[in-house]
Each structure stands twice: as C-alpha cells, then as structure tokens.
Amino acid sequence: MDKQLEKRETKILARYKKVIKSFDKTWRVIDDTRVPILREVLSWLDHPDTKLKIIQIAGTNGKGSTGAMLGAVLKANGYTYGHFSSPFIMDDREQIRINGEMITKQDFLTYYDQVVATFAAHGHAIDYLSYFEYLTVISLLAFVDNGVDIVIFEAGLGGLRDATNAIEVPMLTVFTKISIDHQNLLGHNIKEIADNKSALIKSGTWVINYAGQDIDATKVLRARTEAVGARWFEHKRDEIIILNTTPAGLDLSINGESGYFLSMSGAFQVHNFSIVLQIKAALIEKGMVFDRAKTKQGLANVRILGRMNYHEDTNILFDAAHNVDGIRGLVSALNAWHLKIKPTLILGVLKDKDYHEMLDEIVPFVQRVITVTPNNKTRALSADELAADILSDYPNIEVEVANDASAAISLAMRVRESSKALIVVTGSFYTLSAIHREGGI
Missing domain, CATH: 3.90.190.20 (Mur ligase, C-terminal domain)
Structure with a gap:
C-alpha cells in the first residue's frame, strides 16, 4: 500500500470510529413517535424501502441463523442479497452485509453523510436518529445502491416500535420461534410478546410462521394477518431427519433425500432450516428458481459469527x-x-x-x-x-x-x-x- 492510500485509509478509519462513537446507543422501543419519525425520514430519502424486495424476519430466537442460511442458499443460486441484522461482535458493519460481506467504512460514511445532509435540509440535528435507527436507514440506502435481488431484514427488538417497522409492505414477513425475553419492554407472556411482534404484518405481505410456534403466538399472528388483509402462507411441512450431528454441523435427509450437510451445529437449527424451506417455497411461487445441487452447496457453506x-x-x-x-x-x-x-x-x-x-x-x-x-x-x-x-x-x-x-x-x-x-x-x-x-x- 502506498503512503497516500495508507494515509487516506487511516483518515477514513478515524472518522468512522468517531461517527460510531457519536451515536446515541439507547433503544427507543418504548417511544411511540419513533416509527412515524423514521417513516418520514425514509420519505425524505425517496423511500428506499419501496425499491427493494424485503423479507422481514422477526422472533425471539433464530433470526440470525435463519437469515444466514437463507443468504447462503440465495447466493449459491446466483441471487444477490443484502442482510441487515443485529447485534454485532467485532465491527458495527457486521450488521449491514451484501452477499455476506460488510459494506466498506467509506460507504458507511457516505450514506451517513447523505442522511445528515437530509436532516440539515429539514431543520434537524445529527442526533435526530439513534444508533440502531441510523443503521436501519443506512442499510436500506446501501441495498438500493447495490441493486440487490433480495433483502433479508431482521427486526431488532419486538416489532411495534422497532425501527424496522418503518418500512412499507415487505414481500414476506417471517416469524421464527417466539418465546419469553425482554418482558420489561415487549410483554409479560407469549401472547403479549407475539402481539408486539405481529405489528410488523402489513396488508399485502405473505406471512410465514415457524411450524412449531406456540399456539397462543400463532393465534395472535393469524388474527393480525386476517385483520390487515395479508396472506397466511401455507406450505406442506418438509420432513427433515438428522442423520448425524457433530460440532461441525448436521447431516440431513430432506423429504427422503440424503446428501444435505448444514454447516451449523445444534439440532435446533433444523427448526430454523424448516423456515428457510418455507421461504424458498414462497419465493418459487413468486417466480424465483432454485437448483437442488446449488442449494446443497449453499447449506454446506453457511457461516455466522457467534452462533454455534x-x-x-x-x-x-x-x-x-x-x-x-x-x-x-x-x-x-x-x-x-x-x-x-x-x-x-x-x-x-x-x-x-x-x-x-x-x-x-x-x-x-x-x-x-x-x-x-x-x-x-x-x-x-x-x-x-x-x-x-x-x-x-x-x-x-x-x-x-x-x-x-x-x-x-x-x-x-x-x-x-x-x-x-x-x-x-x-x-x-x-x-x-x-x-x-x-x-x-
């Protein structure tokens, strides 16, 4: 690396760290005004969410694993994808990935500057959004700029007041397992927590539900689906059998066919994988094409930092x-x-x-x-x-x-x-x- 380039990289890194440090890290999930504010911000930015085919994933456990598997399958089949997830382990940019790779620090700063300039044009200071809200918006701008085929968009905390609820109607709204967590913010029982998360269901979306979902949670999700005019996606449950399990992953048989290796360990990953198969079936109905050999290849190459x-x-x-x-x-x-x-x-x-x-x-x-x-x-x-x-x-x-x-x-x-x-x-x-x-x- 020549000295001029090294100097530029050092300058970018310094500013990137300064911007990240400046963000308000508080969660604003008890504030009813935040989602409307974010929707207004997205309108100022020419509605980037409406230019994307978004698969929104919510739930208590399994969002990250489900998203990682889905991304690997999409990539192996030749589709490009953006993935917004949280939290991160090493670098904040882990939360905004395109085809599995973090966006660059320079790109992050470019989108940040775009958002800040928009705030200035509308009379707002740079602290108008919180950390998670900024990343939500920046991810959408990055995905539009890169022209991805599909966006995997994970909810952060709950649904009703979560920043990701600001987007217009997603193509698919997916629910992983809903269980007890964050009771002080989301609800004291499964029904209340499911009710909070069900707010992500919007008219026109297709709803995909984890097959082993708690009955009370499923009732809440179904009721919301019907009430807003969304579609409850029905798919015959795939038969997934674990042939062998090791810390390196799972050998699987799917609907009687062996030869599938999922490079994520833990029998519970089968439940997340069953959701991916439902998503795949919905995408096929929407006109996308998946090759069996390529899908197998994708599953064998799933990598996700910090999850098994x-x-x-x-x-x-x-x-x-x-x-x-x-x-x-x-x-x-x-x-x-x-x-x-x-x-x-x-x-x-x-x-x-x-x-x-x-x-x-x-x-x-x-x-x-x-x-x-x-x-x-x-x-x-x-x-x-x-x-x-x-x-x-x-x-x-x-x-x-x-x-x-x-x-x-x-x-x-x-x-x-x-x-x-x-x-x-x-x-x-x-x-x-x-x-x-x-x-x-």
Missing part, C-alpha cells in the same frame, strides 16, 4: 445464547454429541436477563465455569457477581473468575482435562464480543 460457531483447531464453540430458550438449544446440542468429557464453560451474562434460569439449564452439564464480564458497561453482570451466584446455587461446581476475556481463554485451555475437552463460550453477544476483542480469537 465451532473452531476445530482449538476445540472451542462460540454460541451467543442469551436467554433461556437459547441456552436450552445449546444444552440439547451438547448432549446430542455424547461428549466423553464434560465441557469447560466460559460464561458472561447481562443482569437484565433471566440468568438464574439460564444457569439452571446449563451448569449441571459442564465440568467447570469461568466467569467473565460482557462487553456492555450498563447491562453487564460482573464476573464476580456471576461467580458468587453460581457458587451459591451450585457449591460443588468448580468456578473461576477471569479478569478479562484473554485470561478466560488462557485459563480454560490450561485447566481443561485435554485438548479433546470442549470449551464453550456463551451467555450473550456481548460476551462473545469481549472474547473476540480481548482474547484475539
């Missing part, structure tokens, strides 16, 4: 299970592998989660726990507090406190019985962020 992400060279599994349902899925996978040695667990949780129940689900299945503090200054439960809680409920478990993420990895590799003993890092996206940032993984 296995590093074979170090025998470490990273999974951002951040609620009770996610932890149950992780434990189910660990049990299916019939490990000869109980794993060593590196765990960090947020204090506003139901972490006591998360502990009840996973601690009995591990050899020891190394606690860390997640990379979130306001919501993290400290490693010391977590260790004290574990020892109080499980006095016979071996518990260590790591001062930082790097120390946690070093300690885990040192104290595990052998290199054949799995290390599992989980509890929150912010835990994985700390591990990747400080631990150099």
Whole structure:
C-alpha cells in the first residue's frame, strides 16, 4: 500500500470510529413517535424501502441463523442479497452485509453523510436518529445502491416500535420461534410478546410462521394477518431427519433425500432450516428458481459469527445464547454429541436477563465455569457477581473468575482435562464480543 492510500485509509478509519462513537446507543422501543419519525425520514430519502424486495424476519430466537442460511442458499443460486441484522461482535458493519460481506467504512460514511445532509435540509440535528435507527436507514440506502435481488431484514427488538417497522409492505414477513425475553419492554407472556411482534404484518405481505410456534403466538399472528388483509402462507411441512450431528454441523435427509450437510451445529437449527424451506417455497411461487445441487452447496457453506460457531483447531464453540430458550438449544446440542468429557464453560451474562434460569439449564452439564464480564458497561453482570451466584446455587461446581476475556481463554485451555475437552463460550453477544476483542480469537 502506498503512503497516500495508507494515509487516506487511516483518515477514513478515524472518522468512522468517531461517527460510531457519536451515536446515541439507547433503544427507543418504548417511544411511540419513533416509527412515524423514521417513516418520514425514509420519505425524505425517496423511500428506499419501496425499491427493494424485503423479507422481514422477526422472533425471539433464530433470526440470525435463519437469515444466514437463507443468504447462503440465495447466493449459491446466483441471487444477490443484502442482510441487515443485529447485534454485532467485532465491527458495527457486521450488521449491514451484501452477499455476506460488510459494506466498506467509506460507504458507511457516505450514506451517513447523505442522511445528515437530509436532516440539515429539514431543520434537524445529527442526533435526530439513534444508533440502531441510523443503521436501519443506512442499510436500506446501501441495498438500493447495490441493486440487490433480495433483502433479508431482521427486526431488532419486538416489532411495534422497532425501527424496522418503518418500512412499507415487505414481500414476506417471517416469524421464527417466539418465546419469553425482554418482558420489561415487549410483554409479560407469549401472547403479549407475539402481539408486539405481529405489528410488523402489513396488508399485502405473505406471512410465514415457524411450524412449531406456540399456539397462543400463532393465534395472535393469524388474527393480525386476517385483520390487515395479508396472506397466511401455507406450505406442506418438509420432513427433515438428522442423520448425524457433530460440532461441525448436521447431516440431513430432506423429504427422503440424503446428501444435505448444514454447516451449523445444534439440532435446533433444523427448526430454523424448516423456515428457510418455507421461504424458498414462497419465493418459487413468486417466480424465483432454485437448483437442488446449488442449494446443497449453499447449506454446506453457511457461516455466522457467534452462533454455534465451532473452531476445530482449538476445540472451542462460540454460541451467543442469551436467554433461556437459547441456552436450552445449546444444552440439547451438547448432549446430542455424547461428549466423553464434560465441557469447560466460559460464561458472561447481562443482569437484565433471566440468568438464574439460564444457569439452571446449563451448569449441571459442564465440568467447570469461568466467569467473565460482557462487553456492555450498563447491562453487564460482573464476573464476580456471576461467580458468587453460581457458587451459591451450585457449591460443588468448580468456578473461576477471569479478569478479562484473554485470561478466560488462557485459563480454560490450561485447566481443561485435554485438548479433546470442549470449551464453550456463551451467555450473550456481548460476551462473545469481549472474547473476540480481548482474547484475539
């Protein structure tokens, strides 16, 4: 790299970091004015959302995995796609990807400047939008500019007041499993949470529902679909059989045909994959074409940072299970592998989660726990507090406190019985962020 180019890259990086740092990071999901404001902003920007074929994905667990599988299948079949998701682990731009690649820092800044200029033209300051709202808008501008065939658009938190609800009618509105999470913001039971998320269903969209959805949640989604004049997409349930499961992924048979390998581990991923097959059926009905061999190739190449992400060279599994349902899925996978040695667990949780129940689900299945503090200054439960809680409920478990993420990895590799003993890092996206940032993984 010549000096002039290096100087330019350094300047871009510095400004990128400054812009990211300047954003208001608060969630505005209890403010009824935010979605109307965002709709107005999109109108100022010439309605980028209406120029895109959007597949909106909502739910409590499985949005990221479902989106990643769908993206891999689309790409393998020759379609271009944009993917907006949250949160991130290493770089904020992980949330805005085109064909699996993050947009460049320069492009991010270009779209940011476009939004800021629009605010100035309408008499608003740069803090008119929050961090997540900015990224929602920037992603749409990027996807339009790149002329993608399909947009995979994941809801952030809930649906009713979520920034992604500002878009016009999506082509498909997809619901993964809805379970208890963020009760203080979304509702105290499944029905209330489903009601919040169902606000994403708009007249004219096709609704795709997770086949194993809670009955109460399904009733709410169906009622909303009928009330607004959307279509409930019916698809004969595919028969998916797990032939073999390892930390590297799943060998599957689909409707009696073997030869499918899904490079994402955990039996629960079959449920997410079944949603992808429903989406694929809907897209075929809309005129898109998928080749079976190419689809198999896509599934074998699914990669998603932090979700059942296995590093074979170090025998470490990273999974951002951040609620009770996610932890149950992780434990189910660990049990299916019939490990000869109980794993060593590196765990960090947020204090506003139901972490006591998360502990009840996973601690009995591990050899020891190394606690860390997640990379979130306001919501993290400290490693010391977590260790004290574990020892109080499980006095016979071996518990260590790591001062930082790097120390946690070093300690885990040192104290595990052998290199054949799995290390599992989980509890929150912010835990994985700390591990990747400080631990150099």
